[in-house]
Amino acid sequence: MGNVIGIGAAPKRKEDQRFLTGRGNYVSDIKRPGMAAGVFVRSPHGHAVLRLARYPAAGASRTPRVFR
Amino acid sequence: MQISFTLNGRPTTVDVEPATLVAELLREQLNLTGTHIGCDTSQCGACVVHLDGLPVKSCTLLAPALDGATLLTIEGLQGAPGSNLMHPMQEAFREHHGLQCGFCTPGMLMTAVALAAEKPDLTEAEVRHGLEGNICRCTGYQNIVVSVMAGAAAMNAAKGE
Structure with missing residues (x-):
């Protein structure tokens, strides 16, 4: 198989070196200045009618470093 | 502290x-x-x-x-101390396609190196048992096991030199 090109070839992957050495840089590895984490708050009730939304959620605004 | x-x-x-x-x-x-x-x-x-x-x-x-x-x-994790060479286990994973997305790979490698260091003549059954605490969502573990066996053999060969 050594000299096969195209279909049937077993080429070395270009990305493996960084994955194997801990330098993959996945989304959760990325840090940016002022970066925030997102949280989705979903309804615990199926097919409920939304009558009133308080925003931000009670308590969230009192927590330090919570953005709107 | x-x-x-x-x-x-x-x-x-x-x-x-x-x-x-x-x-x-x-x-x-x-x-x-x-x-x-x-x-x-x-x-x-x-x-x-x-x-x-x-x-x-x-x-x-x-x-x-x-x-x-x-x-x-x-x-x-590296080959010879202070070198830029990859560890034999890393080389084996590359050679035998023991990774796809690579997310589980650092843990797989660290577990595999420890397994091979602890027991030089690992059997396939021992590799599979030893990797029970490492989950991969891409592959069927087949190539990971093949890689660990090859990496362990390479570690033994390097030790014998």
């Missing part, structure tokens, strides 16, 4: 909150993001590091436990 330990061969002193997990300390404070957190519940094994030569899940270990210890992470 202040803790001092050897990290990938270098003396390291850090200030940590006592409740910090080793995985968090590595990723967030020391910017060593090769140690991955896949589950945070000690099931997936993506966070495996070597503590005094033994494989441990760093998401289940508190940072104060590092004081005075020697820690090796995926960033410190």
Whole structure:
């Protein structure tokens, strides 16, 4: 198989070196200045009618470093 | 609190909150993001590091436990000390396609190296048993097991030289 090109070839992957050495840089590895984490708050009730939304959620605004 | 330990061969002193997990300390404070957190519940094994030569899940270990210890992470895994060469186990994973997305790979490698170091003549059954604490969502483990067997053989050959 050594000299096969195209279909049937077993080429070395270009990305493996960084994955194997801990330098993959996945989304959760990325840090940016002022970066925030997102949280989705979903309804615990199926097919409920939304009558009133308080925003931000009670308590969230009192927590330090919570953005709107 | 202040803790001092050897990290990938270098003396390291850090200030940590006592409740910090080793995985968090590595990723967030020391910017060593090769140690991955896949589950945070000690099931997936993506966070495996070597503590005094033994494989441990760093998401289940508190940072104060590092004081005075020697820690090796995926960033410190290498061929000959001080070289840029990859470790034989890393080479084997590349050669035998033992990874796809690579997320579980650092933990797989750290577990595999510890397995091979502990027992030179690993059988396939022992490799499969030894990797039970490492979960991969891409592959069927076939190539990972093949890679670990090849990597262990290469480690033995290097030792014999």
